Amino acid sequence: MKKVTIADVAKHAGVSKSTVSQYLNQRFDYMREETKIRIEETINELGYKPNILARSLKQKSTTTIGVIVANILHVFSTQVIRAIEDVCNEKDFHVIICNADDQPEKEKKYIDMLRAKQVDGLILFPTGKNVEQYQELISENYPVVFIDRLINGLQTDTVLLDNEKASFLAVDSFVKHGYSKIAVLSPPIEPDVTPRVERLSGYKKALEHHQLSIREEFIVSGKTTDMQSLIHHLFQLSDPPKAILATNDRSLMELLSYVKKNKLSIPKDIGLIGIDDVSFADIYNPGLTTVAQPAFEMGEKAAELLFKRIQEKEEPNQAEIYRFEPTLIQRESL
Structure with missing residues (x-):
């Protein structure tokens, strides 16, 4: 035809x-x-x-942005993506979503691919390992916004949680409920993954604030595949913790899995708080106390910042860091 x-x-x-x-x-x-x-x-x-291609060549815009997620399995990531997509839909923009799996090689490949497709800008949950490539984007005034992770020394708008406060709120709540032996459960603490580093720092500062000793054996971090054995070791200590802070949703689910397998009772045997307000927190029995991130607001902010960068014709103003407030949602797991 x-x-x-x-x-x-x-x-x-x-x-x-x-x-x-x-x-x-x-x-x-x-x-x-x-x-x-x-x-x-x-x-x-x-x-x-x-003819979308012809129109994009004429307008010098593909009306498309790229989002590269460090790990799409996290609840926070999917909520942020949804918020970004909502903003883009209002502006008649399309979104290409790529999952880097926390692998720098995949992230680099996706950045190159999206630029080859001439997307108008990028929102990155950066792995932190491709600093030269990030700097190249910034030096070219290519519209880019970081979310969830801070890369020191790079001048680009960054949106993230006040992670130290998130842990502080959790420990403070534990103490107010009478707990003093408080452990923390986290994925591997890597310098480039800002939330992990800052949440551990917040945990330690909160213990110091309440004049509680920092016990190294109570600081548990490792890969998801190792979590069950790490948690088991924690409970086998001669003086085990009475409360655990899970620093993200996947750590929380591993902890809940261990609790179920070993027929432990929350909060009788162990008090529990998770950072990230997982969707099942209020219907789990007992309800899970969580520290929520304003994920949708953070996603909207990242999208708005990117569109501002796209619309700026001259060199953009100084980059800024936008910290969002966490919220403690009290339920029955303490």
Whole structure:
């Protein structure tokens, strides 16, 4: 079948090609309502599909952004992505989502691929291992925003939680409920993964604030595949903890799995708080006390910052770090 062109639409609707072009680009300021209706009906009747590539070349915009997530399995990541997509939908932009699996090689490949596709900007949950590539983006004034992780020395807008406060709120709540033997459970503490480093720091500062000793055997970190044995070792200590702070959703689920397998009772045998307000926290029995991140607000902020960068024609102003407040949601796990 012969491909329907913008000229075919214009001829069939009895208008000029420029009028059809204005309609397609939603420039309706001086267009009569009956003209809009006639063009819309013609497009539907002829089955016209705009040439997206040609339009992007003409407008110097693909109306597409890329989002590279460190690990899409986290609840926080999916909530942030949803918020970004909502903002983009309002602006008639498309989103390409890539999952780096915390692998620098995959992240680098995705950055190269998205730039080759000429996306208008990037939102990164950076692995932290491709600093030269990040710096190249920034030096070229390419629109880029970081979220969840801070890369020291790079001048780009970054959106993240006040992670130290998140842990502080949790430990403070434990202490107020009478706990003094408080452990922390975390994925591997890696310098480039800001939330892990800062949440551990917040945990230690909170213990010091309440004049509680920091016991190294109560600081448990490791891969998900090792979590069960690490938790078991924690409970086998001669003087085990009476409360555990799980620093993210996946650590929390490993802890809950251990509790169930070993028929432990919450909070009788162990008090529990998790950072990230997982969807099942309020329906779990007992309800799980959590420290929530404002994920949707953080995703919206990241998208807004990126669009501001995209719209700026000259060199952007000084980059800023935007910290969001965590919220303690008290339930029955203490």
